[in-house]
Amino acid sequence: QLQLQESGPGLVKPSETLSLTCTVSGGSISDRSYYWGWIRQPPGKGLEWIGNVDYSGGAYYNPSLKSRVTMSVDTSKNQFSLRLSSMIAADTAVYYCARVRWRGELTDAFDVWGQGTIVSVSS
Amino acid sequence: IQLTQSPSFLSASVGDRVTITCRASQGISSYLAWYQQKPGKAPKLLIYGASTLQSGVPSRFSGSGYGTEFTLTISSLQPEDFATYCCQQLNSYPPLFTFGPGTKVEIK
Numbered sequence: 001q002l003q004l005q006e007s008g009p010g011l012v013k014p015s016e017t018l019s020l021t022c023t024v025s026g027g028s029i030s031d032r033s034y035y036w037g038w039i040r041q042p043p044g045k046g047l048e049w050i051g052n053v054d055y056s057g058g059a060y061y062n063p064s065l066k067s068r069v070t071m072s073v074d075t076s077k078n079q080f081s082l083r084l085s086s087m088i089a090a091d092t093a094v095y096y097c098a099r100v101r102w103r104g105e106l107t108d109a110f111d112v113w114g115q116g117t118i119v120s121v122s123s
Numbered sequence: 124i125q126l127t128q129s130p131s132f133l134s135a136s137v138g139d140r141v142t143i144t145c146r147a148s149q150g151i152s153s154y155l156a157w158y159q160q161k162p163g164k165a166p167k168l169l170i171y172g173a174s175t176l177q178s179g180v181p182s183r184f185s186g187s188g189y190g191t192e193f194t195l196t197i198s199s200l201q202p203e204d205f206a207t208y209c210c211q212q213l214n215s216y217p218p219l220f221t222f223g224p225g226t227k228v229e230i231k
Contacts, residue, residue, distance in 0.1 A: 037220075047158075047166065047209060047222040060218045096165055106172030108213040109156040110220075113165035 002027040004097050004114035011120050012091075018084040022097030022114055029078045030055045035100040036080045037110060038071065040093040048093075052100050053080055087121045094118050124148055124212050126223035134231045141197040143226045145210035150190045154214035157186055157195045160225075161206045169208075170195065197228075205230055 008020035022036065029036060038050040051061040053071040061069045070083040084091060099112040125148040135141050145155065153173035158166035168177045170186035173193055183198045197204055210223040 046224045047211075049218075049220040049222070052218065052220075062219060063217075101171075102213065102218070104216070106153050106175070108154060109168050109171035109177070110158075110166075110211070111168050111171075111177065113167070116165050 002099065002112050004099065004112060006095060006097050006114045006117040008095075008117060008119070010118055011122060012087045013123050014088055014121055016087055018082070018087050018091070018119060020082045020095055020097075020117065020119070021079050022081070024078045024080070024099075027099075029073060029080060030075050033101070033103075035102050036073070037098045037100040038082045039096045039098060039110070040091075041096070041116075042090070042093040050082065050084075050095075052102065089121050092119065092121045124151060124215050124219070124221055126210055126212055126221055128210060128223040128226050131224065131226060133226060133228050135200050135228060136231045137200055137202055139200045139231075141200050141204075141228060143195045143208055143228075145188075145193045145195070145223050147191045147193075147212055151212045151214035153189055154212060155186075155188070155193050156211045156213060157184075158209050158211065158222075159204075159206045160209065166209070200228070202230075204228065 003025045005023045035052040037052040053059040059071045068085045073080045094116040096116045097114040098110040127146045129144045155173045157170040160166040174186045185196045207225045207227045209225040
């Protein structure tokens with residue numbers, strides 16, 4: 001059974017760069033059938049898609065975050081990562097990683113999610 | 124593409140039939156998914172393609188709709204169904220996988 005687990009710092013200072021990693025177990029990140037995504041949820045608010053990355057490192061980002069986001073894949077460790085620069089208080093959120101079915105078909109969805117990791121931005 | 128949901132809050136009893144509506148600002152064909160989220164937990168995929176039940180999801184959940192208006196129906200609300208439900212569109216390219224604001228279903 002596929003499982004995803006986020007890891008990274010729970011506290012980041014303003015203007016610093018957030019680095020999060022999602023470790024995939026029970027399946028291969030090199031599976032070309034899927035993308036791998038990051039989503040966040042500020043306290044008491046809705047979900048916001050951050051971006052998707054595929055096994056080769058090809059990535060798509062939310063235009064509202066594109067200037068600050070980098071996503072990458074490490075197939076040797078079965079992990080993918082998120083870097084978000086110039087962090088501000090509004091970036092405080094629970095950050096989730098997810099497996100993404102995305103082929104422009106009606107099966108498209110975010111079908112497996114990590115448990116989420118809380119990231120606070122504060123000095 | 125923006126998504127709105129109605130109602131934003133719903134109070135219901137066990138056994139009730141519940142319907143949640145999701146509207147898209149422009150047509151998205153059937154590229155819509157529904158998720159259930161319980162407090163402190165990750166979202167769980169319920170329905171994709173507007174009406175296809177994800178494996179393992181109880182048959183009391185159903186989805187319908189096309190274009191700009193979609194519904195999620197729970198035919199007989201169970202205690203474990205009290206949660207927040209949100210829709211997501213997957214139609215846009217370049218991708219911008221927007222989520223709806225959510226509908227919180229609470230016990231009456």
